[in-house]
Amino acid sequence: MRQMKFVIMPPAKGERFVKFKMAKNSVFAQLLRANWYVSGFIGVLMGLIGVISMPPGYRLFGTIMGIPFLIVCFIRFRQQWDEPGPMRTEEVLQKMRKLTWDQFSAEIEVALLRDGFAVKRIDMQEADFHITADGKTALVSCRRWKVPNTGIEPLRELHKAVVREGVDEGYYVTAGEYTDNALKFASEKKLKLIHDMPLVKLLKELRYTETGKV
Numbered sequence: 001m002r003q004m005k006f007v008i009m010p011p012a013k014g015e016r017f018v019k020f021k022m023a024k025n026s027v028f029a030q031l032l033r034a035n036w037y038v039s040g041f042i043g044v045l046m047g048l049i050g051v052i053s054m055p056p057g058y059r060l061f062g063t064i065m066g067i068p069f070l071i072v073c074f075i076r077f078r079q080q081w082d083e084p085g086p087m088r089t090e091e092v093l094q095k096m097r098k099l100t101w102d103q104f105s106a107e108i109e110v111a112l113l114r115d116g117f118a119v120k121r122i123d124m125q126e127a128d129f130h131i132t133a134d135g136k137t138a139l140v141s142c143r144r145w146k147v148p149n150t151g152i153e154p155l156r157e158l159h160k161a162v163v164r165e166g167v168d169e170g171y172y173v174t175a176g177e178y179t180d181n182a183l184k185f186a187s188e189k190k191l192k193l194i195h196d197m198p199l200v201k202l203l204k205e206l207r208y209t210e211t212g213k214v
Contacts, residue, residue, distance in 0.1 A: 043069030
C-alpha cells in the first residue's frame with residue numbers, strides 16, 4: 001500500500017514551525033475525496049488484520065493499524081453530511097437556470113460576502129466580480145451560467161484577464177457542465193471551476209425563484 005507523503009514547506013518569515021502539506025495523490029488524500037464508507041471499511045479491515053497478526057496479549061495494539069483510516073472516515077462523514085444528494089443538486093441547478101442575470105448575480109454576490117470575501121462588481125467582458133480575501137485577489141466570471149456545456153474560449157478569456165489585471169486567481173461559475181478541453185485548459189492555467197454540487201453548496205438556499213424573491 002502506498003504510504004502517506006508530505007511535502008515540506010519552508011517556514012514563512014516569523015514562523016517557527018515547518019508546515020506539512022499532504023501530497024495530492026497520497027492514499028489519505030484520495031480517501032478524503034472518496035465516500036466516507038470507503039475509509040471506514042479499510043479502517044475496520046486493517047484493524048482486523050492487526051488483531052489477527054498480533055500474538056495473544058498484544059492484539060489490542062493491532063487495532064491501531066485501522067485508527068488513521070477511521071479518523072479519515074469520521075472527517076469525510078462530517079463533510080458529506082452537509083452535501084446535497086444528486087437529486088437535490090439537479091433540482092437546485094434547474095432553479096438557477098431559470099433565474100434572470102440580476103437575480104443570479106445577486107445570489108452569487110451574497111454567497112461570496114457570506115463566505116468572507118470583499119466583493120466588487122466590475123464592468124468587464126471576461127469577468128463580473130473582483131473578490132479579495134486573506135490578501136489574495138481573484139476575478140469571478142458567471143454571466144454565462146445557463147450555457148449547458150462551457151468550452152475553452154470563455155476560460156481563455158478569463159485567463160487573459162487574470163494575467164492582465166495581475167490578480168492571483170480566476171473562478172468560472174456555471175450551472176452546466178464543461179467540455180473535456182475546457183477542463184484540461186483550466187487545470188493547466190490553474191483556473192477554479194465552480195459547478196454542480198460545489199455551486200449548490202456555495203449558494204445553499206436560493207433567495208430567488210423564476211417568479212421573484214422568496
